[in-house]
Amino acid sequence: MLEVLQQHLAQNLPFLKDKKLLLATSGGIDSMVLVHLFQQLGYDISIAHCNFGLRGVESDGDEQFIRNYASQNNIPSFVTHFDTNTFANDAKVSIQIAARQLRYIWFEELLQEHGLDYLLTAHHLDDSIETFLINFTRGTGLEGLTGIPQQNGNIVRPLLPFGRTQIEGYATQHNIQWREDSSNASDKYLRNKLRHHVVPILKSLNGGFEASFTNTLNHLQQAKSMADDAAALVFKQVIRDYGSYKHIDITQLKRLPNYKAYLYYWLSPMGFTAWDDIYNLADAQPGKYVLSGDYRLLKDRDFLVLEMVSGYDSGIYEIEENVQKTTIPIGLKLENVHYFEQNHTKNIIFVNKELIKFPLFVRKWKEGDYFYPFGMKGLKKKVSKYFKDEKFSLSDKENTWLLCSGEDIIWVVGHRADNRFRVTENTTQILKIAFLQE
Known part of the structure; x- marks a missing residue:
């Protein structure tokens, strides 16, 4: 031996x-x-x-x-x-x-x-x-x-x-x-x-059972290696990786000869076990989802969205006036400037500092929240309606933060500023706020 x-x-x-x-x-x-x-x-x-x-x-x-x-x-x-x-x-x-x-x-x-x-x-x-x-x-x-x-x-x-x-x-x-x-x-x-x-x-x-079994294991291991390679190739064709979550294109998925087998290969390592529910998710109503211990598979219109379950953060985080940069719960940089750009970008806004009051607050949205979207000439809109119009998935909604002055929303962070805090030609104090994405 x-x-x-x-x-x-x-x-x-x-x-x-x-x-x-x-x-x-x-x-x-x-x-x-x-x-x-x-x-x-x-x-x-x-x-x-x-x-x-x-x-x-x-x-x-x-x-x-x-x-x-x-x-x-x-x-x-x-x-x-x-x-x-x-x-x-x-x-x-x-x-x-x-x-x-x-x-x-x-x-x-x-x-x-x-x-x-x-x-x-x-x-x-x-x-x-x-x-x-x-x-x-x-x-x-x-x-x-x-x-x-x-x-x-x-x-x-x-x-x-x-x-x-x-x-x-x-x-x-x-x-x-x-x-x-x-x-x-x-x-x-x-x-x-x-x-x-x-x-x-x-x-x-079988007197040679151990040798026969070893031979069978070798064949099964080779078959699994081939299946892994095939699943990896198809994964690249069907799934778009967005870092913290992945989109599985349902139309492309259903074109596969046996898409259920691919779903099993991709999802079983993540702890999913409710296979009938997962297989039915492709034809379910948007919003339906299946949970494993650490992951969620969500039906969202034409996609299945796979993401880690991090828990919904319902906390409210303060930003004092002297703070120039914060990373909790998200990265924001605040800077007093003497200029402004007319058109906001998704990740940078300019606001009239005289109209806001500190401390500012960062929180998730709740039912009844509303704001006045920048560029809409003073029209009021519920945040929930904004999400719907912009086709936010459930995951998008859960991961979006609001920057607030008191109860007023200054910015749906990374998406749209509030018109009430816009900079005009009469503004004397300008605050530039940048969203520092990872």
């Missing part, structure tokens, strides 16, 4: 050589074999162990076992304790998810604090088989059928080519000691049920 791993590292993971590696080590057979292998190969390693406090004395025994091993083998080690049950209850997640989140956050902190390059975990071929079956039974797309990735950023899984039988054989051959996790014997969790009952049957049906 050592020779095969050495070849695998040279061919597929050569970047690990001469790097500082952190090995996630539970004390179980998989992680102890991982540590032994990388010791034998002479890599620069440290080990990290999490005590999740879930198995009482047994968890403490695992911790002491790791401490002793590290000390006896002169390996730098890091150990931490977590109150996993409390974290899971507070975050309203399962124990398994809580433990995963806690350990990977800590691992990343260790990498940053100690200048370590990569985190290595002991996931192997049987873990990948189990993950495939879990996703398959729960329903998944192509990505869920490609197994555990060999590398994800600075997380590397060098034992994926090896099955559990090979790992057990190596441990026996080299008299490697490990700790047995009693929870692994329970069928309480789906992964354990598959490990104890389903995978053995599959292996008994």
Whole structure:
């Protein structure tokens, strides 16, 4: 196994050589074999162990076992304790998810604090088989059928080519000691049920099951790579990127042979799951939307608008008279000048300073707001009607700020100034206000 791993590292993971590696080590057979292998190969390693406090004395025994091993083998080690049950209850997640989140956050902190390059975990071929079956039974797309990735950023899984039988054989051959996790014997969790009952049957049906499965994973990974490339090309044709949000052209989208598949590819990484609602959104009334945890997909006339959900800011922000520049909640620059330009631009206006009173206020619009749009000869207009006439989307409305003097609107920032504060030939104090867009 050592020779095969050495070849695998040279061919597929050569970047690990001469790097500082952190090995996630539970004390179980998989992680102890991982540590032994990388010791034998002479890599620069440290080990990290999490005590999740879930198995009482047994968890403490695992911790002491790791401490002793590290000390006896002169390996730098890091150990931490977590109150996993409390974290899971507070975050309203399962124990398994809580433990995963806690350990990977800590691992990343260790990498940053100690200048370590990569985190290595002991996931192997049987873990990948189990993950495939879990996703398959729960329903998944192509990505869920490609197994555990060999590398994800600075997380590397060098034992994926090896099955559990090979790992057990190596441990026996080299008299490697490990700790047995009693929870692994329970069928309480789906992964354990598959490990104890389903995978053995599959292996008994096909003596070369592991090789066949690896071959299938390779084909699926290649198919996913092709699908990713196609989705990226179509993305550029159908979607316009405006930075904080994206417009999906519905007409072009519907011309695709299977536009639902493309929507799934684009949106599933953002946490969307209500696929029937998303697919129906293309034919829904404007204003309808679907939310994921961090994103919103909104129907807006001829487009689907994808944007991050940042929350509606209902705050009111003051600008004192002596302030020349502010960046909260938006960037504005205020300057006393002795000239003015007749035609305002979207991002620069000139106002009669004598007609405004400080502090000025920056806020979002509310129902009943009105102003006198510059250039409309004193006609009064509701802000909501202005938005409608200018064809503002819901997102545009939510992201537009008003600059106000008391209750009076001076400027729909970045769009239209108010005529009441315009500069005339009799104006003696002129204030130039510029919108500093990112």
